[in-house]
Amino acid sequence: xxxxxxxxxxxxxxxxxxxxxxxxxAKASGMSRVxxxxxxxxxxxxxxxxxxxxxxxRSGIAVTELGGIDPNPTDPKVREGIGICRRExxxxxxxxxxxxxxxxAKAIAxxxxxxxxxxxxxxxxxxxxxxxxxxxxxxxxxAGSEGSGNSVITLVDGMxxxxxxxxxxxxxxxxxxxxxxxxSLPPYQTASGIADMMAHIxxxxxxxxxxxxxxxxxxxxxLRSIIEEAPKVMAKPDDYQARANIMWxxxxxxxxxxxxxxxxxxxxxxxxxxxxxxxxxxxxxxxAVILPAWMTxxxxxxxxxxxxxxxxxxxVNSRHDTTAALEAVMSxxxxxxSLGLPVTFADLGIARPDIELLVKKLHENKGxxxxxxxxxxxxxxxxxYRLAL
Numbered sequence: 001x002x003x004x005x006x007x008x009x010x011x012x013x014x015x016x017x018x019x020x021x022x023x024x025x026a027k028a029s030g031m032s033r034v035x036x037x038x039x040x041x042x043x044x045x046x047x048x049x050x051x052x053x054x055x056x057x058r059s060g061i062a063v064t065e066l067g068g069i070d071p072n073p074t075d076p077k078v079r080e081g082i083g084i085c086r087r088e089x090x091x092x093x094x095x096x097x098x099x100x101x102x103x104x105a106k107a108i109a110x111x112x113x114x115x116x117x118x119x120x121x122x123x124x125x126x127x128x129x130x131x132x133x134x135x136x137x138x139x140x141x142x143a144g145s146e147g148s149g150n151s152v153i154t155l156v157d158g159m160x161x162x163x164x165x166x167x168x169x170x171x172x173x174x175x176x177x178x179x180x181x182x183x184s185l186p187p188y189q190t191a192s193g194i195a196d197m198m199a200h201i202x203x204x205x206x207x208x209x210x211x212x213x214x215x216x217x218x219x220x221x222x223l224r225s226i227i228e229e230a231p232k233v234m235a236k237p238d239d240y241q242a243r244a245n246i247m248w249x250x251x252x253x254x255x256x257x258x259x260x261x262x263x264x265x266x267x268x269x270x271x272x273x274x275x276x277x278x279x280x281x282x283x284x285x286x287x288a289v290i291l292p293a294w295m296t297x298x299x300x301x302x303x304x305x306x307x308x309x310x311x312x313x314x315x316v317n318s319r320h321d322t323t324a325a326l327e328a329v330m331s332x333x334x335x336x337x338s339l340g341l342p343v344t345f346a347d348l349g350i351a352r353p354d355i356e357l358l359v360k361k362l363h364e365n366k367g368x369x370x371x372x373x374x375x376x377x378x379x380x381x382x383x384x385y386r387l388a389l
Contacts, residue, residue, distance in 0.1 A: 099143020142193030144254020192284030
């Protein structure tokens, strides 16, 4: 196990009516004039947006709204939000929604206190050393952004989709999680969220760091719980306990606990970001395609940890690592398919992906070699994209 520092300053309020605590938590975190960031019509139609705003106003907090955040959020809305914060002299951001709204809120929070272009942080030119406080009301368990210091934004000029990771500054000060807010999610969105949270665990679980048994077992336990609870929420969307377990799993998958003491990978996310940047697909659905392809490559080249995953999570019995790893891939693909998720490019609606373009953009953004579990050049990433065909 490697040395590590683990800090998770986010306060979680979990359960029924959690969103009604927005005003109380915002006031406690020093907010007085906030920008409420959300997506399109669903937050308002469901009533959650109005409940949050009323809660904020009852606590004496002035509210300015910024709606219209798209899935796979892009820089124009970030820039609009930064302008509003500066002009109105706002001192906090409240995101209502899923990862897209929360990631946009974080980017606005970083850019509002910076004199230059906020993209400098995402491009690696500058390091964040201050940001407005962010609070979250989660409605889509998937991205885990409610508990992480990460934010994924796409720069429209060149369609560069980049994930920025911070240990402290972009972690929300508070996150309100009410499983009832997820009842109305479409089945495909629910399933895509499940794939996304599993991917967050995989990116940390597949490591070359030895002797991380406790962190491995934490990761495996969450994965097994997701696999057990997922069919329940798909069969009965208003199963509160199943929804609660899935929601909390999504937070634990990405708040850093599954990565403690080890080197992480993040290849599958990087490869999928290019797919969703170019083709606009749902991130979790793209991951359901790339993850099995990446694991298939690893089963042939570095199978030990893939085999361990198969044995401990899916109960694979084979003693030979390569065989066990390939069986693990088959089990994962079967699980994704049972949720109605795609597992190939064709299933994703991309009959003839431009693999050359995907590889070119991937290595432009991430360097000539990528990956913590296994170093990959353009030749290997091309093979993985082809395995997804």
